[in-house]
Amino acid sequence: MTDAEEFDAFYADTSWRVLGQLWTMTGSRAEAEDAVAEAYARAWQRWRQVRECDSPEAWVRRTASRIAISAWRKAVNRVRAHHRATPDQDLVGLGPDHVALVHALRQIPAAQRRAIVLHHLVGLSVAEVAAEVGSPQGTVKARLLRGRQALAGWLSDLPPAQTPNQDTTGKETRHG
CATH class of the missing domain: 1.10.10.10 (Winged helix-like DNA-binding domain superfamily/Winged helix DNA-binding domain)
Structure with a gap:
C-alpha cells in the first residue's frame, strides 16, 4: 500500500469521529472543520512520522485542538462582538x-x-x-x-x- 492509499484509508476511518469531537469541544462546526482540515493537512505533510505514533488519530485530534485554541485566542474579541450582535446560528x-x-x-x-x-x-x-x-x-x-x-x-x-x-x-x- 502506498503512503497516499494508507493516508486516505486513515482519513476515511477517522475524519468524521475527529470532526465530531472537535465540534463538541469548540461548539462551532465551522471552527471544527477548519481545525480538522488543517490538522489532516499537517498529518499528510508528516505522514511517515505520524503513522508511527501510538495513535495517529490522537495526534490529529491534539493538533486540531491546538489549532482551534490558537484561533480562539486570536479571535476572542471578534467572536464576543459577533455573539452580542447576532444569535448563534450554529445551534439552530x-x-x-x-x-x-x-x-x-x-x-x-x-x-x-x-x-x-x-x-x-x-x-x-x-x-x-x-x-x-x-x-x-x-x-x-x-x-x-x-x-x-x-x-x-x-x-x-x-x-x-x-x-x-x-x-x-x-x-x-x-x-x-
Missing part, C-alpha cells in the same frame, strides 16, 4: 439538551472543557487524556472534577451561584 435545529451542553461547555475554561470532552464524550481514560494533553494524571483529574462541578452549576435548574451542596446562603450542606 439541535435538541435542547445539546444546546444546553454546548452552552455550558463554552462557559468553562478551555483546559477543563477539553478534559471533559476527551474523557466523557470521546471515552479516553484519564491516563490517555493526560498523555494527549501533556499534563500529569492528577492535573487531568482536577480539571475533570472542577469541570464537572462548573457544568453542574450551568446545567442545574438552580441559580449558577448555588450548587446542589449549598443552601441559599451559599454555605455547603451535607446530605445523608
Whole structure:
C-alpha cells in the first residue's frame, strides 16, 4: 500500500469521529472543520512520522485542538462582538439538551472543557487524556472534577451561584 492509499484509508476511518469531537469541544462546526482540515493537512505533510505514533488519530485530534485554541485566542474579541450582535446560528435545529451542553461547555475554561470532552464524550481514560494533553494524571483529574462541578452549576435548574451542596446562603450542606 502506498503512503497516499494508507493516508486516505486513515482519513476515511477517522475524519468524521475527529470532526465530531472537535465540534463538541469548540461548539462551532465551522471552527471544527477548519481545525480538522488543517490538522489532516499537517498529518499528510508528516505522514511517515505520524503513522508511527501510538495513535495517529490522537495526534490529529491534539493538533486540531491546538489549532482551534490558537484561533480562539486570536479571535476572542471578534467572536464576543459577533455573539452580542447576532444569535448563534450554529445551534439552530439541535435538541435542547445539546444546546444546553454546548452552552455550558463554552462557559468553562478551555483546559477543563477539553478534559471533559476527551474523557466523557470521546471515552479516553484519564491516563490517555493526560498523555494527549501533556499534563500529569492528577492535573487531568482536577480539571475533570472542577469541570464537572462548573457544568453542574450551568446545567442545574438552580441559580449558577448555588450548587446542589449549598443552601441559599451559599454555605455547603451535607446530605445523608
